[in-house]
Amino acid sequence: MQQLLRVQNFGVSADGYGAGEGxxxxxxxxxxxxxxxxxxxxxxxxxxxRTDGGGSRGLDDxxxxxxxxxIGAEIMGRNKFGPQRGPWExxxxxxxxxxxxxxxxxxxxxxxxxxxSFTLGGTTFHFVSGTPAEVLARAREAADGRDVRLGGGxxxxxxxxxxGLVDTLHVTVSAVQLGAGSRLWESPxxxxxxxxxxxxPSESGVVHHLFWRR
Amino acid sequence: MQQLLRVQNFGVSADGYGAGEGxxxxxxxxxxxxxxxxxxxxxxxxxxxRTDGGGSRGLDDxxxxxxxxxIGAEIMGRNKFGPQRGPWExxxxxxxxxxxxxxxxxxxxxxxxxxxSFTLGGTTFHFVSGTPAEVLARAREAADGRDVRLGGGxxxxxxxxxxGLVDTLHVTVSAVQLGAGSRLWESPxxxxxxxxxxxxPSESGVVHHLFWRR
Numbered sequence: 001m002q003q004l005l006r007v008q009n010f011g012v013s014a015d016g017y018g019a020g021e022g023x024x025x026x027x028x029x030x031x032x033x034x035x036x037x038x039x040x041x042x043x044x045x046x047x048x049x050r051t052d053g054g055g056s057r058g059l060d061d062x063x064x065x066x067x068x069x070x071i072g073a074e075i076m077g078r079n080k081f082g083p084q085r086g087p088w089e090x091x092x093x094x095x096x097x098x099x100x101x102x103x104x105x106x107x108x109x110x111x112x113x114x115x116x117s118f119t120l121g122g123t124t125f126h127f128v129s130g131t132p133a134e135v136l137a138r139a140r141e142a143a144d145g146r147d148v149r150l151g152g153g154x155x156x157x158x159x160x161x162x163x164g165l166v167d168t169l170h171v172t173v174s175a176v177q178l179g180a181g182s183r184l185w186e187s188p189x190x191x192x193x194x195x196x197x198x199x200x201p202s203e204s205g206v207v208h209h210l211f212w213r214r
Numbered sequence: 215m216q217q218l219l220r221v222q223n224f225g226v227s228a229d230g231y232g233a234g235e236g237x238x239x240x241x242x243x244x245x246x247x248x249x250x251x252x253x254x255x256x257x258x259x260x261x262x263x264r265t266d267g268g269g270s271r272g273l274d275d276x277x278x279x280x281x282x283x284x285i286g287a288e289i290m291g292r293n294k295f296g297p298q299r300g301p302w303e304x305x306x307x308x309x310x311x312x313x314x315x316x317x318x319x320x321x322x323x324x325x326x327x328x329x330x331s332f333t334l335g336g337t338t339f340h341f342v343s344g345t346p347a348e349v350l351a352r353a354r355e356a357a358d359g360r361d362v363r364l365g366g367g368x369x370x371x372x373x374x375x376x377x378g379l380v381d382t383l384h385v386t387v388s389a390v391q392l393g394a395g396s397r398l399w400e401s402p403x404x405x406x407x408x409x410x411x412x413x414x415p416s417e418s419g420v421v422h423h424l425f426w427r428r
Binding site for chain 1: 216259271272273276277279283382410411414422426
């Protein structure tokens with residue numbers, strides 16, 4: 001059984017930015033409005049935070065319900081974990097997600113600054129440095145035979161892409177233009193030399209781009 | 215938690231037939247060629263019978279890998295189970311699927327002719343009569359909180375649709391014209407008064423139609 005490295009439900013603007021400039025505690029996506037960049041996901045029936053029994057069950061819902069299928073570990077960039085930069089000044093910050101982060105697997109946070117692991121709900125966060133290949137090896141071992149999700153942001157996805165380590169990508173492109181920020185690509189077609197590429201526009205307005213290795 | 219009745223990966227021709235005329239042991243889909251009606255599914259990485267590690271991981275693969283997610287029971291028409299009609303003349307026939315049928319849950323076969331239940335691999339087949347609502351109640355109980363899949367054929371899907379019991383449908387429409395046989399609809403738009411409807415064309419040539427209740 002192959003153990004894949006998968007990017008899932010990663011949202012970028014029409015011009016390829018996963019977040020805007022000036023990311024902070026108050027503005028996790030910088031000058032980008034996350035409600036326009038990621039609006040398709042909370043509207044679905046399988047959205048992880050939905051409790052009302054409603055939501056759409058069309059194309060978009062296949063992507064939200066596939067989010068944790070056969071995932072055994074997550075790798076994320078430090079900027080996805082929190083707004084801090086540089087050495088950890090205290091350990092009070094435990095991510096954006098409250099007492100029950102939606103990962104529920106080991107999660108490896110990429111950082112050059114040491115910090116002890118901690119567990120919150122079903123998720124244990126580890127703070128790791130090393131090359132993408134080294135971090136992936138640790139995540140694969142922790143995933144216990146299941147796949148590893150690469151959660152973003154754009155800079156982390158680029159590092160693993162450039163190292164040739166990503167097996168599949170699901171990226172949603174929204175209509176908004178950001179102009180600046182953390183960029184995944186100039187155009188989705190940049191990956192076509194290395195990946196098969198399906199394009200699936202949704203009624204919700206986003207376009208789902210699906211890549212898998214050639 | 216809702217217990218849905220879901221139609222999944224059900225393939226029809228451009229003119230709405232799920233099988234051709236003259237279904238038999240030699241021709242399970244009658245005059246229809248199943249390799250044109252259902253070719254998209256075996257090409258995917260998650261196809262249930264695939265063992266080679268290959269296959270596509272784009273849009274079509276989301277549908278093959280969603281096939282058994284949260285499914286606890288299957289309901290199928292007798293014509294899906296086998297080519298026999300009328301009373302069971304012997305019990306040697308155990309379906310098309312060999313020693314390990316791909317359902318791996320209780321499976322309820324709609325028939326007016328009594329036959330004892332039997333287990334093959336992880337699947338137990340029960341032979342049931344009654345209204346669609348009565349059969350669904352039995353399948354829901356057997357599914358133990360999970361969803362129920364309505365496996366087809368077209369006649370069975372129509373009966374449950376007409377009884378207002380189907381919560382979601384995923385139907386693939388291929389380019390082939392059949393002209394006669396077991397028909398699901400004249401046009402996918404027939405359901406639009408009762409269902410939301412997403413249309414997702416695939417690079418493989420089929421068009422995925424996704425319906426969920428209004």
